[in-house]
Amino acid sequence: MNVTLLAGGVGGARLAHGLDLALGAQSLTVVVNVGDDTRLHGLDISPDIDTVVYTLAGLNDEDRGWGLRGESYATLAALRDLGEDTWFMLGDRDLATHIVRTARLRRGETLSAVTAELARSMGVRPHVVPATDDHLATFVDTPSGRLGFQEYFVGRQHADAVLGLHFEGADAARPAPGVLDALAAELVVLAPSNPFLSIEPLLAVRGVREALVAAPGRRVAVSPIVGGQAIKGPAAQILETLGHEVSALGVARIYADLVDVMVIDERDADLAGPVADLGLTVHVTDTVMGGPPGRERLARELLALA
Ligand code: FO1
Numbered sequence: 001m002n003v004t005l006l007a008g009g010v011g012g013a014r015l016a017h018g019l020d021l022a023l024g025a026q027s028l029t030v031v032v033n034v035g036d037d038t039r040l041h042g043l044d045i046s047p048d049i050d051t052v053v054y055t056l057a058g059l060n061d062e063d064r065g066w067g068l069r070g071e072s073y074a075t076l077a078a079l080r081d082l083g084e085d086t087w088f089m090l091g092d093r094d095l096a097t098h099i100v101r102t103a104r105l106r107r108g109e110t111l112s113a114v115t116a117e118l119a120r121s122m123g124v125r126p127h128v129v130p131a132t133d134d135h136l137a138t139f140v141d142t143p144s145g146r147l148g149f150q151e152y153f154v155g156r157q158h159a160d161a162v163l164g165l166h167f168e169g170a171d172a173a174r175p176a177p178g179v180l181d182a183l184a185a186e187l188v189v190l191a192p193s194n195p196f197l198s199i200e201p202l203l204a205v206r207g208v209r210e211a212l213v214a215a216p217g218r219r220v221a222v223s224p225i226v227g228g229q230a231i232k233g234p235a236a237q238i239l240e241t242l243g244h245e246v247s248a249l250g251v252a253r254i255y256a257d258l259v260d261v262m263v264i265d266e267r268d269a270d271l272a273g274p275v276a277d278l279g280l281t282v283h284v285t286d287t288v289m290g291g292p293p294g295r296e297r298l299a300r301e302l303l304a305l306a
Pocket of ligand 1: 008009010036046047048050051066067087088089090094150153154
């Protein structure tokens with residue numbers, strides 16, 4: 001069975017890992033958000049792509065969810081001594097990834113080609129594909145003005161109220177090679193990623209939302225909100241400030257036109273009726289993955305929904 005996962009952030013990477021474990025050699029494509037991409041110290045950094053690739057490679061820092069396990073930060077300390085801003089934690093081995101990506105992009109390679117090569121060199125089996133090879137950058141409108149994504153998310157610890165989102169380049173950004181084909185898979189899963197910061201910028205790429213609405217396969221979304229809270233990150237706060245109900249039902253309303261099935265946590269079983277009233281099939285289960293066994297278990301349940 002061909003499976004496609006639309007993902008961003010740590011939750012997306014973890015479910016990608018579970019699907020890779022559950023699918024074995026069958027075909028998994030992970031379409032990754034690139035709205036978080038940023039340039040620091042002259043290097044092109046793709047945090048969501050690297051989080052997915054490192055997690056699939058088994059090289060990621062499991063506690064933080066991003067970056068590499070066992071990292072050192074000698075170069076970052078040297079950068080600080082040279083007066084550089086070092087609020088974005090770049091480890092020595094992680095920097096090698098950014099150096100290789102930057103060098104290849106400078107030679108004219110596409111982000112999807114570079115990503116495929118990085119994934120291959122780390123022994124990653126699934127196809128990891130950026131949503132677009134074109135420029136796409138998420139900006140966050142806050143009471144302090146419009147902030148770049150990593151300034152908002154890391155620099156200011158996502159403490160600002162989100163009043164709006166802007167995806168710079170979205171109207172011109174074309175799907176990367178293979179993205180639209182991937183949306184025709186038997187099973188398309190929206191990962192339990194932040195609906196606004198990870199999934200929305202994916203859907204903003206030209207033709208992607210339309211292709212998902214028209215997708216021939218089974219489309220399943222996993223709620224990132226459990227018991228009114230996000231497992232990780234500011235999704236609950238953003239639901240609130242953008243005027244949505246802060247619950248799995250609030251997320252289901254956002255996804256109602258895009259998927260057939262909504263997967264919600266057993267702690268939100270009382271919302272199954274109202275979610276079903278949106279015309280969605282509801283699957284209630286333990287959606288909190290934790291380590292690899294929980295990721296594979298959830299993945300197997302999603303495969304059974306196809
Ligand atoms: N997140 C942080 O909260 N602080 C950091 O210093 C940080 C550095 C970092 C470096 C490489 C990378 O791939 C991800 C990194 N992240 C960091 C996570 C990243 O900001 C977020 O995971 C995504 O951009 C949003 O999901």
